[in-house]
Amino acid sequence: MARIGVIGSKGAMGQALDEVIAASTHTLAGGIDKGGDAAGLADASDVLVDFSAPAALCANLHAAIGAGIPIVIGTTGLEDKNHSSIDEAARVVPVLQTGNTSLGVTLLAHLVREAASRLGPDWDIEIVEMHHRRKVDAPSGTALLLGEAAASGRGIELAGHSERGRDGHTGARTEGAIGFAALRGGTVAGEHSVILAGEEERITLAHSAENRSIFARGAVRAAEWLIGRKAGRYTMDKVLGI
Structure with missing residues (x-):
């Protein structure tokens, strides 16, 4: 005790x-x-x-x-x-x-690291998160944790391969980039999806916090x-x- x-x-x-x-x-x-x-x-x-x-x-x-x-x-x-x-x-x-103390998110990050390490940079990685309207930071700590896991799996630094806040004429997506999108509204405790998009196929790894x-x-x-x-x-x- x-x-x-x-x-x-x-x-x-x-x-x-x-x-x-x-x-x-x-x-x-x-x-x-x-x-x-x-x-x-x-x-x-x-x-x-x-x-x-x-x-x-x-x-x-x-x-x-x-x-x-x-x-x-x-x-x-x-x-x-x-x-x-x-x-x-x-x-x-x-x-x-940690950016997230959930045991489920911890396992999710492990799976993201494994997936990123086994799939090449031609698989695009996008991280989408949604939280309640009162959350003050974006991307969320969990989204960044997942981004770090993906970067670690690829053997790269997240800081130099992160894309955020796309708006207007941004040009084509950078190969090997890890993208982030942050949504805010309502009373959502936390939802995170990591999308790995390849040629004609996608893998989505996700976690939803209900409370x-x-x-x-x-x-x-x-x-x-x-x-x-x-x-x-x-x-x-x-x-x-x-």
């Missing part, structure tokens, strides 16, 4: 985590939101789960380091400087960072797995053993 501290407790994911933790064998060590005492929460916890905002990440990592406990980061919209901070923290404590509780359950499983690990940076793949 672990004491789990939730950062971003007033958000939709924070509330979902409260419910999942309450139904588990673990206990909620407490929760904080903007302006809360991350260090105090860390001292009372065995592991932290962070679904807050990129601007709060540095302070949350320092809190985990100060208490010597692991931290699961599900916050999306991270920039290069955030990833640098995560790399530094991972030298001291176990850190699991945010799937992300909360995955985050709790990740927190369980992370406790007792050596310092380092981990992914959800390790949680599933793939």
Whole structure:
């Protein structure tokens, strides 16, 4: 049984985590939101789960380091400087960072990586995602995770092969590019499709999230797995053993 501290407790994911933790064998060590005492929460916890905002990440990592406990980061919209901070923290404590804590999405990314590695660059890859109207970042963290999986399968860097926001006379599609399209509306928890389009055939790999509780359950499983690990940076793949 672990004491789990939730950062971003007033958000939709924070509330979902409260419910999942309450139904588990673990206990909620407490929760904080903007302006809360991350260090105090860390001292009372065995592991932290962070679904807050990129601007709060540095302070949350320092809190985990100060208490010597692991931290699961599900916050999306991270920039290069955030990833640098995560790399530094991972030298001291176990850190699991992911664009999506769903176990189903984790397996989907594995399948996308495998498909991309076995099909040539003449197979076009397009990633389509849809989320609720209040989501502020695009493409979603999950879409980028899937894009990274596709790029990894092809042995290329996503940053140099990404196409986004097509509009107007864009010219022909670049061979080997990985395209993104983001849709927003309603209360959609999250839908992602990866389309691999070849000559006269298509493969579509997809995942639909029906409720945010799937992300909360995955985050709790990740927190369980992370406790007792050596310092380092981990992914959800390790949680599933793939």
